[in-house]
Amino acid sequence: MSRKSGLVPRAQYDPEEKTLLPEPEHGVKERPLPDLSGMTLAALSDWVTSIGLPPFRAGQLFRWIHGRLVKGFDEMTDISKSLRGRLSEEARITRLQSLETHRSEDGTLRAVLALPDGLPVETVLIPEPRRLTACLSTQVGCRMGCAFCQTGRLGLLRDLSTSEIVAQLDWLRGLPDCAGNRVSNVVLMGMGEPLDNRGQVFPALEIITGDLGASIASRRVTVSTIGLTDGIAEMEGLPGQYGLALSLHGALPETRARLVPGAPEQDLDVLAASLASYARVKRRRVTIEYCLIEGVNDDREHADALAAFTGRIPCKINVIPLNPVGTGGLRPPAKEGIERFLEWLYPVCQAVILRKPRGRDIQGACGQLGTSLLLASRGYAPERASGSQAQHGADPQAR
Numbered sequence: 001m002s003r004k005s006g007l008v009p010r011a012q013y014d015p016e017e018k019t020l021l022p023e024p025e026h027g028v029k030e031r032p033l034p035d036l037s038g039m040t041l042a043a044l045s046d047w048v049t050s051i052g053l054p055p056f057r058a059g060q061l062f063r064w065i066h067g068r069l070v071k072g073f074d075e076m077t078d079i080s081k082s083l084r085g086r087l088s089e090e091a092r093i094t095r096l097q098s099l100e101t102h103r104s105e106d107g108t109l110r111a112v113l114a115l116p117d118g119l120p121v122e123t124v125l126i127p128e129p130r131r132l133t134a135c136l137s138t139q140v141g142c143r144m145g146c147a148f149c150q151t152g153r154l155g156l157l158r159d160l161s162t163s164e165i166v167a168q169l170d171w172l173r174g175l176p177d178c179a180g181n182r183v184s185n186v187v188l189m190g191m192g193e194p195l196d197n198r199g200q201v202f203p204a205l206e207i208i209t210g211d212l213g214a215s216i217a218s219r220r221v222t223v224s225t226i227g228l229t230d231g232i233a234e235m236e237g238l239p240g241q242y243g244l245a246l247s248l249h250g251a252l253p254e255t256r257a258r259l260v261p262g263a264p265e266q267d268l269d270v271l272a273a274s275l276a277s278y279a280r281v282k283r284r285r286v287t288i289e290y291c292l293i294e295g296v297n298d299d300r301e302h303a304d305a306l307a308a309f310t311g312r313i314p315c316k317i318n319v320i321p322l323n324p325v326g327t328g329g330l331r332p333p334a335k336e337g338i339e340r341f342l343e344w345l346y347p348v349c350q351a352v353i354l355r356k357p358r359g360r361d362i363q364g365a366c367g368q369l370g371t372s373l374l375l376a377s378r379g380y381a382p383e384r385a386s387g388s389q390a391q392h393g394a395d396p397q398a399r
């Protein structure tokens with residue numbers, strides 16, 4: 001599917017069948033109003049002055065939307081009734097509705113949320129002893145077509161807007177889970193390739209880290225990518241010290257090309273240089289995600305190649321045994337195979353961590369629930385089972 005196919009389904013969710021109804025003949029018209037929830041503070045300042053309001057209104061609105069998480073202008077009680085009425089006529093705020101939620105025995109919460117046009121998107125909240133991590137999606141579907149990824153089977157349906165990315169976080173922050181525990185970390189590892197939609201993702205990063213909103217430190221926000229080097233270079237220019245995770249999965253060119261065929265940069269030397277530059281500029285290690293697959297990338301040759309690749313980059317390596325759900329027959333090595341691979345790496349790599357997926361009992365990792373829904377609506381038979389297969393091959397708890 002071409003990236004900008006123009007296919008923006010106006011699907012509807014059937015709560016009884018737990019599936020999406022076919023696209024109606026007449027799509028729902030979006031209100032052509034400025035969406036304040038997708039504006040950075042600077043953009044909001046421009047907007048309020050453009051309609052004749054004093055600049056201080058920008059901070060006031062930003063705090064109400066992303067700090068106090070109001071659902072509409074009516075709740076902004078320190079703004080006069082007449083101005084609230086005017087704002088509701090001239091602007092809008094995006095809030096998402098929950099379609100499905102699943103709670104794991106380990107506390108992980110997965111939610112499928114309805115976008116304004118009815119498409120589903122998945123978001124995840126992962127509690128840990130010292131942090132609370134939100135995993136957000138950035139696209140509906142994905143055009144990168146990674147060999148082990150259900151979302152890749154969909155192709156790209158559409159990019160999420162800045163407001164739809166931030167609204168996932170705001171929805172999670174409104175849960176009772178977050179009443180006494182602030183979301184401390186954010187990972188962009190749900191459905192989609194974040195750097196393929198960086199025009200919307202980068203402003204979302206600015207909003208997420210904004211003082212008047214979620215106020216999450218940029219070092220606690222991680223962008224996961226299959227290695228779009230032009231996007232990585234642009235990230236270098238952002239003011240924040242955002243974390244960067246590369247979904248590598250193969251350090252031999254032919255293996256990488258097989259597993260991650262959509263990566264525009266297949267030259268591993270160029271990719272390593274891009275990551276090393278990011279690590280140097282941001283003065284922090286990048287994360288290398290390596291999904292371990294039996295008979296594909298788990299032998300000594302691949303371990304040596306991984307060590308050689310990562311030896312050039314300040315990094316840590318997350319090894320994640322593949323979850324076999326929706327992978328077309330690919331599967332993880334047995335326990336002995338995983339241990340053997342790690343033993344090859346430990347003496348020669350900087351930092352190697354075996355990641356255990358969260359939420360194993362609630363089917364899949366980021367994106368898989370939402371993807372299952374979309375695949376079913378298109379006549380596929382997505383595999384649904386316990387276990388975890390993170391998009392980009394990573395477990396969101398990894399950060």
Ligand code: SF4
Pocket residue numbers: 141142143144145146149150151152153190191192193226390391392393
């Ligand atoms: S792993 Fe990530 S980049 Fe690859 S197809 Fe899935 S969502 Fe897209």
